[in-house]
Amino acid sequence: MINKELRIGVIGVGAIGTEHIKRINHKIKGARVVGIYDVLEEEKKQLADEMGIMFYGSGEDLISSDDVDAILITSIDETHADYVLKALAQEKYVFCEKPLAIDSQSCAKIVEAEVKCGRRLVQVGFMRRYDKGYMELKKLIESKSYGEVLMLHCAHRNPESGLHYTTPMSIIQTAVHEIDVLHWLLQDDYVSVESILPKKQTKMTHTNLHDPQILVLETKNGVVIQLEIFVNCQFGYDIKCEVVCENGELGLVDPHYTYVKHNFSNQTPISPDWQTRFKEAYDTEFQLWVNGVLNHKLEGPSSWDGYVASVITTAGTESTNKGEKIKVMLQEKPSIY
Ligand SMILES: NC(=O)C1=CN([C@@H]2O[C@H](COP(=O)(O)OP(=O)(O)OC[C@H]3O[C@@H](n4cnc5c(N)ncnc54)[C@H](O)[C@@H]3O)[C@@H](O)[C@H]2O)C=CC1
Numbered sequence: 001m002i003n004k005e006l007r008i009g010v011i012g013v014g015a016i017g018t019e020h021i022k023r024i025n026h027k028i029k030g031a032r033v034v035g036i037y038d039v040l041e042e043e044k045k046q047l048a049d050e051m052g053i054m055f056y057g058s059g060e061d062l063i064s065s066d067d068v069d070a071i072l073i074t075s076i077d078e079t080h081a082d083y084v085l086k087a088l089a090q091e092k093y094v095f096c097e098k099p100l101a102i103d104s105q106s107c108a109k110i111v112e113a114e115v116k117c118g119r120r121l122v123q124v125g126f127m128r129r130y131d132k133g134y135m136e137l138k139k140l141i142e143s144k145s146y147g148e149v150l151m152l153h154c155a156h157r158n159p160e161s162g163l164h165y166t167t168p169m170s171i172i173q174t175a176v177h178e179i180d181v182l183h184w185l186l187q188d189d190y191v192s193v194e195s196i197l198p199k200k201q202t203k204m205t206h207t208n209l210h211d212p213q214i215l216v217l218e219t220k221n222g223v224v225i226q227l228e229i230f231v232n233c234q235f236g237y238d239i240k241c242e243v244v245c246e247n248g249e250l251g252l253v254d255p256h257y258t259y260v261k262h263n264f265s266n267q268t269p270i271s272p273d274w275q276t277r278f279k280e281a282y283d284t285e286f287q288l289w290v291n292g293v294l295n296h297k298l299e300g301p302s303s304w305d306g307y308v309a310s311v312i313t314t315a316g317t318e319s320t321n322k323g324e325k326i327k328v329m330l331q332e333k334p335s336i337y
């Protein structure tokens, strides 16, 4: 039984976990964070004390606590599936940061467990669906004023990534955002994916990371998407989405509010990171999630969406390993989605 204010427990309090806690406690109406768990016990216990909230002895303790109505999972990718399944076993609402799991089999298990609960309890952190730019693009595409969509040229660029970041992570952790938002934008399914590792790489990378990479995705309606993933581009956080139609081109502009004209040049800033670029999208995402949980009606990205994205990321990684295009097939979509 959830009271008027949703009591949230957070598992994994690193970069985005900390951002989301601040967001929930200072911006979002109808919810507050009441407890956390992180494997870095000493450090995060101190943080919990500073915030005046509970530090749980394990993720499992937090999930099963009667003082926690809903779980927010912001721990590392590899841990998501297990925590989501544990939350579903308690029939609790759970918001899981992307990816829902690191492979499609684990996502399929989550879908199966949620279907057994008979209703939607899971939302996945695909926040780009709440970005004003992508929402406007969707309306423009659906207006059909520019004819049919023929192809897309996209890029996902991060200024830099650490030594922990590896070749498959470019697909599983980074490209997964486009994989989700583009099929939502086009309302179309993917039929194949091909991963290309260009011979020429940046000097800024290391032995375990091929950077940049390219994914080529094909949809049922025959749209071809070229997606560049470049996680050490140095110059900023740069997200491109150019939609080529029969009678026009539609695209995203980086949200910025100022420019500087000086010395015969006109400069506009570029977002430095994902926190800045998608700030408003995260706020909207969380307010709508809290409203959805309080009204028992989740409408954001589901486990099914997490599964669809992971079928492509799994096939994309297979394509990297085999050096060939991989055809993809989805299982039948259950009626709760
Ligand atoms: N939607 C978005 O744009 C973004 C999503 N993410 C996703 O959020 C998740 C966290 O990313 P970051 O905050 O950047 O990573 P991070 O490395 O800064 O934080 C992860 C935290 O999880 C903790 N942790 C590791 N294993 C754990 C376990 N078994 N149980 C509990 N805690 C554990 C770590 O100690 C650390 O504090 C990732 O899955 C990432 O893909 C991250 C950044 C942006």
Ligand SMILES: O=C1[C@@H](O)[C@H](O)[C@@H](O)[C@H](O)[C@H]1O
Binding pocket: 158, 173, 174, 177, 231, 274
């Ligand atoms: O989700 C995110 C990170 O986990 C990922 O590592 C970055 O590449 C993305 O740009 C960011 O949005």
